[in-house]
């Protein structure tokens with residue numbers, strides 16, 4: 586069902602009816618004690634940001650009753666600092682991001698942003714203040730301009746499609762119409778052959794994400810339709826759209842899920858540079874697959890079997906000679922081993 590959301594976005598009515606069915610389905614599932622959608626508390630207040638400090642206090646969480654997927658995880662990210670999560674697949678890295686975005690509430694412990702327990706703030710205020718650059722960016726079959734502006738309003742739906750999120754429904758129906766509000770105030774911006782002007786902020790975001798040049802080469806510039814689920818764009822281009830979206834949204838807190846899939850090295854480096862620039866001054870949590878990208882992180886957590894197995898800076902963890910250090914050596918070895926076009930190591 587989730588996969589249908591992107592392309593259906595434009596068909597307002599059918600979308601809403603689908604959504605209603607989805608909600609009905611969820612009510613039905615409720616009866617069978619499936620997890621309940623997170624709700625605002627009746628007296629929920631908007632989150633007030635003051636620098637963007639993120640604290641996990643003894644956070645435990647289970648998707649299903651039996652085994653905990655996170656066990657008493659505690660860490661603190663000072664305002665504007667960068668925390669990297671590394672570790673084996675299934676360890677719990679994405680779960681940490683999901684909890685911070687409040688797709689679920691912890692079973693135990695609490696998550697605080699600037700001293701406020703996120704369980705007691707409104708979800709809309711929380712999600713407005715958090716930007717996401719997912720691994721795989723789902724695009725709407727809409728214009729490029731729309732796709733960049735979308736994140737300015739709320740990335741919630743897109744994060745769901747990226748794989749680590751859950752569908753967030755409350756705001757999604759309003760998203761298409763509110764694009765107009767964003768594009769209404771047209772600053773002096775790029776104007777394509779058809780004389781369509783593009784919002785200056787959108788263009789500035791696209792420039793910062795190094796996608797503006799590419800966009801101007803498309804037949805209709807910013808008015809080009811990206812095709813069903815963004816089929817007309819490469820993985821790297823889509824990721825740059827996600828970066829542009831985030832720049833436009835300008836959130837104090839940033840969640841990054843680094844791509845595992847190999848983009849070509851030049852592209853990867855360029856994207857890495859835009860991400861670096863975007864995360865400056867924002868409290869950043871990054872799930873890293875290439876350890877070389879997080880050498881400069883203020884702190885690195887090795888997450889394994891739902892627990893923090895190691896914690897420290899790159900230098901500290903290298904010196905400790907534990908899991909992180911062996912992951913690093915492993916990656917060095919892999920980087921030195923030529924990989925043939927079928928993706929298999931040639932030495933094997």
Ligand code: ATP
Pocket residue numbers: 648649654672673674675676677678679680681888
């Ligand atoms: P990867 O690097 O492969 O993305 P990860 O460290 O991000 O892994 P998580 O996705 O956080 O790991 O998963 C942690 C554990 O929770 C895994 O055992 C996973 O199978 C389980 N899990 C994740 N999502 C769900 C879900 N929706 N329902 C039940 N179990 C889940």
